Amino acid sequence: MTTTVESAHALDPLFRPASVAVVGVSTSPTSPGARTFANLVRHFDGEVFGVNPAEPEIEGRRLSASLTAIGEPPDLVVIATPAESVLDILTEAGELGVKAAIVLSAGFAEAGEEGRRLQGLLAETARRHGMALIGPNSMGMISRPNSLFATFTNAVQEANAGGRVAVVGQSGGMAAIIYTICLAHGVGVDYLVALGNESATSLGEVVEWMMRPESGVDAVLGFVESLSGWDELAAAARMAAESQKVIAFCRAGRSQLGAAAAGSHIGAVAGDEKVLADLAAAGGIVEAATLDDLLDIAKARHVARPMRGRRVGVVTASGGAGSLFADLMTSAGLDLPELSPELQKKVFEVIPWFGSATNPVDTTAFIQSRPEEFCAVAGILAASGEVDAVMVFLGTLDPIAPRLVRSLTEIAARHPAVPVVVTWGGGSKRFKEELWRAGVATFDDPDRAVQALVGLAPARRVAAATGPVNAPSPFLDPLPGELTGGRSTVTLNEHDVRRLLEAAGLPVPAGALAADADRAVAIAAEIQGEVVLKLIAPGLEHKSDIGGVVVGVSGADEVRRQAERLFALGREHGSAVDGVLVEQRAPAGIELVCGVRRDRVAGPVVVVGLGGVLTEIIGEMAVRAAPLTRGDALDALEQLFAGRLLNHHRGLGPAAAEAVADLLVRLGDIIAATDRLVELECNPVIVSEAGALICDGLAVVGGDPDDSSTGRFLQ
Template sequence: MDTALDSVLRPRSVAVVGASPRSAMAARLTDHLRGFSGPVYPINPRHREIGGLPCYPSLAALPGPVDLVLVLVPAAGVPAVVEAAGRAGAGAVVVLSSGFAETGESGRAAQEELVALARHHGVRVLGPNCQGLIHRPTGLTATFTAAASAASPADSGIAYVGQSGALGGSFLGLARDRGVGLTAWLSVGNQADVTATEAAGALLADPHVRVLACYLEELPDGAEWAALLDRAAGTGTRVAVLRSGRSATGRRAVASHTGAMVRAGTAFDLLTARSGAVRADDLDELLDASVALTAAARPAGGRIGVVTSSGGAGGLAADHAESAGLALPALAAPTRDRLRPLIPDFGSTANPVDVTAQVINDAGQLGAVCEAVADDADVDAVLVVLTTLGGRAAVEIAESVRAAAARTGKPYAVAWLYSHEEIAPAAAALRQVGIPVVGTTAAALRLLARLLPARLLPTDSGRPAATGAPRGTAPLLAAARTEAAGGALLDALGIARPRGALVTDPATAADAARELGEHVVLKVQSADLAHKSEVGGVRVGVPAGEAAATARAMLAAVTDAAPAAALDGVLVQELLPRGVELLVSVRGAEHGYPPLVTVGWGGTATELHRDVVSALGPVDPAGATALLRRLRCWPLLAGHRGRPGHDVPAAAAAVAALSSAGQALGPGAEVEINPLVVHRGGAVAADLVASGPPGATTSGTVRRRDRDEREEAVS
């Protein structure tokens, strides 16, 4: 067990400061502690006895040592309790009280002072604004949530760690309702001291825990989260994660709820997926995924064999499989031969396999059908879809499915479309062996898709490429104040760019243009212009002979529109051949996460297409190619309908090269090419944008400009 949190999970004695028979929460908290084997000390100077236990006026008055102090007093009184706990020799306090960072800046300041005080006295703090914990191996139920009041089902090996106390209580109640007994349950609240990552890490050392279910609002430090996932893999503990605050509205809601400072989570999601952890989208899916992860097997692929008692339900499964990214393969002839004696003539041996309602008459026959389907070489997992089967018949059906799963060794899921009360005992029996039971075919298929091995890895190895930024990249990034200045960065990275020249005297623009072709592109260069096109700073397809006059007119127009802008001159560029336009960007490492590489369908329609994918960087050319293949616009690159493909190796090389710059970018800084024009003979960066951290105004960046300019250098 993690000694840093030993006092939280394995205390020898517990005190409850704020115990009271007049408060429902306090009374419930004291009552829940009756199952704890060590001394329990209610603390309240107004009472001599609470719930049959001697009550003491203060921690200093206790007859023996105390390891864990549960605090349920108003926020203003919490610091004094923490100080007293330290003097009493307690190792940890669980602050159930609210009124801290979740209330605003003054509460945040009070929370920081509380943690400083606790550290001064050598006391760990769980919370504040949390609902406590349950640790079944030690019999400790130190929470006031009503969800802990009823008897718990058989131990499942699932441990829950979450920030929201109310959602944690819902998860606990949902688990109990579905016959799943949690091994441990921790509500970390505001994470003032003990974080969700640290609490989860402590549970990893518990041999009773096989699955960690995590609910997160504030994203954890990347390095700490990666270390936790690596430890989980080393111990064989599986992880399921539900994260809120993924949308802008969700982030605002979370901040007002717990005071969490939510950061963008793409890198977190990628790091989590790479580890093999399962991501859930809602609380019930988190529980279903956790149940499934207690089983030994996970699907090796997305080929699902469906066995159903209803042809209509089987049709629904077929409808939903494609949207879940799964396939229902045709069963092999020997499999169908094996099924025919088991299924009535009015059933079906095709996939989905319809055993019809005759299953009610012989539950064992359903198990034999499931075994035959699971044994098919083209089936990775079995989905059993059941309808109006309840009571004793349901229990017999569940036992046959359970036995079949044990014999075949492949993962199973059950969609049971019937009354919860009618199937509760049967469903609980299945969940006890790691077979999730859900209420719809869509949910079951979505869950099976979640359980698949990560298929979104950017490289063959599943780890970022071991390539660093070329020497001298950092100063080139700092100097890239304009597109013209960013040319040196592209050259250093080996990324092709249009031929061109920066002219400070408009009279020389024509001479520069004649070296580039009959028609050229002109762009006014200034770090002070966020949107050059809006002030007349971009012209495309200018005849070479008119370049001087056009450049002069552009500079005048920009000066009139933005008199405060410092102009560096006009960039005269060659006109590029048309091709497929991509967006390529890399964002610097931050919050302990690796750099983030993004590729997408670029140009002015980037926001309309919304065709982008990301990976942890840097990536090598093979990893970059894998990213490109995941784009919806991939057929345009590869060639389709008889049209030849474009230079994918050149595009992949450019993506990989730009990704290497992420090692030299500071937190929040980003460099982006849009568009990278990919044609049959290469890939050319037609525009470059570097930006600093959000809100920064340093001179070493180019401020973002109108996306309409991104493809205007392409004829």
């Protein structure tokens, strides 16, 4: 008899097993092993085996003494034994050819150094045998289409007719709460995966499987504390965008305390908050601030089709509500297009002349006497082809509520490709429930209604797949090997960084390092025109704070005087002065910071923001995965200051924007192909219509390639 599922994907044995064994089925009915075994026996259509070397049977079901004693290996093994025995059991499973395992046992990375060591051995064992591994410290999982309830949670007792929703999270408790909240609101859930400590199989790998057509999933809802498996997660986001699906995460660990709590809870390594938030958004992943946001997305997807674009038409009888929706939708990245003159004319054929037919449409209070005509405006917008969804705002209108419900239901049925979402503040609950039953998503709060639209809308722009970088970069070649080959990191001074940038063909001002004042005068004479003098000394990262930078120096006498002052300044600060860097003064322009770094979770990333002394004061940055395309780079610039950096008349012109985009692409290529480059900060990069010029820089090199920078310029 064959119990093994035919697998086309590495995670198929996890989600679609034909047989399951539970190791650690105890005689205590409340133990995780016994409860998981009972859930499987009750629900699973395939073969279920129990393993306990000390008990031959439990409640009339025969148990095996070991996995080997079962005979033919099962597809999936669930381990619920003390932590110290898990490695031996997982090793036995791997040697038998088992391809998927779930470890419910706790006491690993979340418990200290020895636990981290044991967890590392579990991961190594799983990789060696090609096993998918969920956990340790997992609550288990549910794959309802396959009748698989491999979990000890009581959530499996909830009535679940199933749906095209999956729930995933490192925290089993939070994942179970989302699962039960969805079921309580009539949203069926097909999959629940509690990842636990993610020793081997990552969040990204699980979500990528869920985005495959054969899963049947349209929406993935997650409570996550670490965005692990970023490459697979980015691929899943692209799959979601291509197939009109949605991935939405409520993410903990966004503060320092939250990150510390995540570490103690699941042993997670939290990446930089800004990096993860930006990369998720650039990938088209929806960030939900609350569990209610996740629920609202699931409910809206349950009754409405996805939007074809991000254009929303708003219909309201309150000008104030229209203003509120305009603010909320702009903040959410949704578009409120101005309606065409032809469409406005059609609207004015229905609403009073003193109303407003722009977007939002303000019908005024005529809704009280003519509710059907008010609703007809929503139908006009839905039929126009100028919007992808219609938001309708209603107040306390119970006397005419039945007429509103009937009209809105008819409009939604007539235009199924354009979702109609209703915000009904103060109305009776029963009328809202009628709209839900009719397939019209209805909310009490405007903010929640807008969040639901975000879950229906396609991503504005999904970052392109990065692809492999085949050849190592020669970027660090100009440096001595002792600087880049050690196990500890080294911070390079500006002159060394300048050498690297210059050798890589990146734009830097003309200049050179002077060992004394005479050489400074000679370099300035070669440059001609005004120069900038900079003190170069070990450990001096912020030269301007001590007067170590002089701008706009001209004439031999002044160059000599300032150079001598800088050499003396370095000696006063106890530094072994490397020299004074003499550079051509850059033209006036906008100062940016452009850089790259390695994030602990996301890997190499590119960063851009406002530069100079404003970098730390304002602190607004955009982050993208490296390597990146020119389109990704321009999208990052568009993100800054709500697009004003590109679109304001005093912002970057087209040529300057292209120059910055080219620089960001080059920097991304460099860090993606240079594993010994930990961080490179170019600040300021002075940008004008003449191009982009890197006027200062710092770099961190060497060290363990698996180590990550603290990301000074992202803090």
